[in-house]
Amino acid sequence: MLSLRQLEESDYPGIITVLDAWWDERHMTDMLPRLFFKHFNRTGFVIETGGTLVAFLIGFISQTRPSHAYIHFMGVHPEHRRSGLGTRLHKAFFDRVKPRGCDTVHLVTSPQNKKSIAFHSRIGYRIEEGDRTVEGVPVHSGYDGPGEDRVLFTKEI
Amino acid sequence: MLSLRQLEESDYPGIITVLDAWWDERHMTDMLPRLFFKHFNRTGFVIETGGTLVAFLIGFISQTRPSHAYIHFMGVHPEHRRSGLGTRLHKAFFDRVKPRGCDTVHLVTSPQNKKSIAFHSRIGYRIEEGDRTVEGVPVHSGYDGPGEDRVLFTKEI
Numbered sequence: 001m002l003s004l005r006q007l008e009e010s011d012y013p014g015i016i017t018v019l020d021a022w023w024d025e026r027h028m029t030d031m032l033p034r035l036f037f038k039h040f041n042r043t044g045f046v047i048e049t050g051g052t053l054v055a056f057l058i059g060f061i062s063q064t065r066p067s068h069a070y071i072h073f074m075g076v077h078p079e080h081r082r083s084g085l086g087t088r089l090h091k092a093f094f095d096r097v098k099p100r101g102c103d104t105v106h107l108v109t110s111p112q113n114k115k116s117i118a119f120h121s122r123i124g125y126r127i128e129e130g131d132r133t134v135e136g137v138p139v140h141s142g143y144d145g146p147g148e149d150r151v152l153f154t155k156e157i
Numbered sequence: 158m159l160s161l162r163q164l165e166e167s168d169y170p171g172i173i174t175v176l177d178a179w180w181d182e183r184h185m186t187d188m189l190p191r192l193f194f195k196h197f198n199r200t201g202f203v204i205e206t207g208g209t210l211v212a213f214l215i216g217f218i219s220q221t222r223p224s225h226a227y228i229h230f231m232g233v234h235p236e237h238r239r240s241g242l243g244t245r246l247h248k249a250f251f252d253r254v255k256p257r258g259c260d261t262v263h264l265v266t267s268p269q270n271k272k273s274i275a276f277h278s279r280i281g282y283r284i285e286e287g288d289r290t291v292e293g294v295p296v297h298s299g300y301d302g303p304g305e306d307r308v309l310f311t312k313e314i
Contacts, residue, residue, distance in 0.1 A: 016303070017303060033188065038219075039222075063199055068196075108192075
């Protein structure tokens with residue numbers, strides 16, 4: 001039985017300790033400080049089965065442009081992938097931000113994260129134009145700092 | 158002549174390239190993705206002199222508890238420290254979030270960042286109780302993940 005609920009700050013220690021493992025041992029933890037769990041948990045969700053957290057998503061509503069929302073992190077336990085959990089989390093996020101006036105969702109991913117690029121393309125995100133193309137994918141060079149290229153995704157909801 | 162203005166997304170490349178140097182070569186850039194400049198620039202400020210950016214602050218209003226605000230990063234060029242720029246940036250932030258209903262500001266810093274601890278104590282932040290004390294300073298062990306202890310500051314505005 002898989003159940004979805006709102007993210008709580010108390011989910012932080014459990015998630016931060018599995019984060020790098022779920023990302024193929026890339027060092028991700030610096031990018032997910034506790035502030036996202038403390039100050040944006042209303043737009044965060046987790047999926048559990050038998051008390052074990054197997055997927056999470058965390059985002060927020062843009063304070064520059066309140067009709068836009070942004071998904072900062074979405075992770076699924078490697079053994080629970082391709083079973084619809086990511087889709088379910090995105091739907092929960094859309095259902096939360098749409099009544100609050102959001103019509104557009106943004107997110108970014110790394111060019112090397114092929115699974116992420118394939119997943120977001122599959123669920124209806126389009127890739128924004130970049131300044132160059134890497135293996136057919138438009139990329140924004142140095143988007144998150146020197147050497148930190150990103151693929152930008154957008155979806156109208 | 159030092160002038161203060163609202164942060165813009167276009168400030169990102171300039172700030173991200175000096176970040177580690179301003180933090181004594183600690184690796185900070187992963188903690189400051191572009192999203193803060195893109196989605197929270199209304200609660201961000203920079204100080205420039207002669208076209209050169211010498212200080213910045215970026216924060217946001219909590220979406221979990223909208224009467225609370227949070228300062229994520231504040232940096233001052235090493236040659237411009239102890240001249241009141243940090244105080245001026247905090248004041249600009251308070252003046253921005255107070256009319257929007259905020260009465261409390263939070264921020265966290267690393268126990269090893271003595272300058273940051275001294276500065277925030279001096280301008281009226283109090284340190285929250287921790288689970289242990291390091292060199293007289295209350296610390297929250299593993300607050301931002303394993304090994305990532307933090308000192309928590311709070312100020313009523």
